[in-house]
Amino acid sequence: MDLDLARTWLATAVEEAKAGLAEGGIPIGAALYSADGTVLGRGHNRRVQDADPSVHGETDAFRNAGRQRSYKGTTMVTTLSPCWYCSGLVRQFGISRVIVGEARTFHGGHDWLAEHGVEIVLLDDPECVGMMEDFIAAKPELWNEDIGE
Amino acid sequence: MDLDLARTWLATAVEEAKAGLAEGGIPIGAALYSADGTVLGRGHNRRVQDADPSVHGETDAFRNAGRQRSYKGTTMVTTLSPCWYCSGLVRQFGISRVIVGEARTFHGGHDWLAEHGVEIVLLDDPECVGMMEDFIAAKPELWNEDIGE
Numbered sequence: 001m002d003l004d005l006a007r008t009w010l011a012t013a014v015e016e017a018k019a020g021l022a023e024g025g026i027p028i029g030a031a032l033y034s035a036d037g038t039v040l041g042r043g044h045n046r047r048v049q050d051a052d053p054s055v056h057g058e059t060d061a062f063r064n065a066g067r068q069r070s071y072k073g074t075t076m077v078t079t080l081s082p083c084w085y086c087s088g089l090v091r092q093f094g095i096s097r098v099i100v101g102e103a104r105t106f107h108g109g110h111d112w113l114a115e116h117g118v119e120i121v122l123l124d125d126p127e128c129v130g131m132m133e134d135f136i137a138a139k140p141e142l143w144n145e146d147i148g149e
Numbered sequence: 150m151d152l153d154l155a156r157t158w159l160a161t162a163v164e165e166a167k168a169g170l171a172e173g174g175i176p177i178g179a180a181l182y183s184a185d186g187t188v189l190g191r192g193h194n195r196r197v198q199d200a201d202p203s204v205h206g207e208t209d210a211f212r213n214a215g216r217q218r219s220y221k222g223t224t225m226v227t228t229l230s231p232c233w234y235c236s237g238l239v240r241q242f243g244i245s246r247v248i249v250g251e252a253r254t255f256h257g258g259h260d261w262l263a264e265h266g267v268e269i270v271l272l273d274d275p276e277c278v279g280m281m282e283d284f285i286a287a288k289p290e291l292w293n294e295d296i297g298e
Binding site: 084109 | 214217237242258294
C-alpha cells in the first residue's frame with residue numbers, strides 16, 4: 001500500500017496510544033479501517049484503566065468496530081507488533097492487512113501472519129519506538145504483565 | 150492429567166455454554182483454573198448478548214479472572230477447540246494447559262499450542278459435540294460470523 005497513507009492511518013493509532021498513556025495506561029493504540037478508508041473502530045490498551053487484561057489495543061479497536069459480517073479488505077493499524085493474542089485475532093477473522101508502527105521493542109506474530117497471507121506493512125516509526133522505550137523503562141513490571149512474561 | 154478431574158472441570162465450561170445458549174447466545178463456555186483447582190474466572194461467548202465480537206468463551210473467562218501476574222500452572226477448560234484468537238491468548242500469556250471439550254465441529258489451534266509446549270487434553274465429549282451440532286444447524290450464519298467465515 002501507499003506508505004504515506006499507511007502513516008496517516010498510523011497517526012490514528014498513535015493518538016489512541018497517547019490517550020492511553022494520559023490515562024495512566026499502557027501506550028499501545030490501534031484502529032480498524034475498512035477498505036475504503038473508514039475507521040470502523042479505534043481503541044487502546046485498557047489493562048490498567050479497566051483492570052481488564054483482555055483489552056489490548058487491537059482487541060479494543062476490534063470490539064469498538066462492533067459485529068461485522070466480514071473483515072475482508074480491512075486493515076488493522078497498531079502502534080506495536082501484535083502479540084500472539086492479537087495476531088490470532090487477525091488470522092481468525094480474516095483481517096487482510098496489518099500496519100505495524102514498530103517491532104523493535106517487541107516482536108510479536110506479524111511474520112506468522114505474513115506466512116498466512118496477511119499483508120504486513122512495517123513502518124519502523126521513531127515516535128512509536130520512543131513511546132514504548134520510555135514506557136518500558138518507566139514501568140517494566142507492568143509491561144511484562146501485559147505480555148505474560 | 151487425571152481424566153475424571155478434567156471432566157469435572159469441563160462441567161464448569163458446559164454450565165457456561167448452557168447459560169449462553171439460554172441467553173440466546175452462542176453455546177461456548179470456558180473457565181480458567183489455577184494449579185490448585187480454584188476457578189480464577191469463568192465465562193461464555195457474548196457476541197449476541199453484548200453485541201461484542203471480542204468476547205469468546207475463553208476471552209471472557211480470562212477477563213473475568215482479572216489481572217494476574219503469571220499464568221504458569223493455569224488450565225483453560227473450554228467446550229470447543231480454541232480458535233486462533235483464543236489459541237493466541239493461551240500462547241501469549243503462557244497458560245500451561247488447555248482442556249478441550251471437543252474438536253469435531255471446529256478444529257482450532259490446539260495442535261499449534263501442543264507444538265509450543267501447551268498440554269492439551271482432548272475429551273471428545275458427546276454433550277459438547279451435540280450442543281454445537283444443534284447450534285450450527287439452527288444458526289449457521291451466526292456461527293460463521295463468530296469464526297470469521
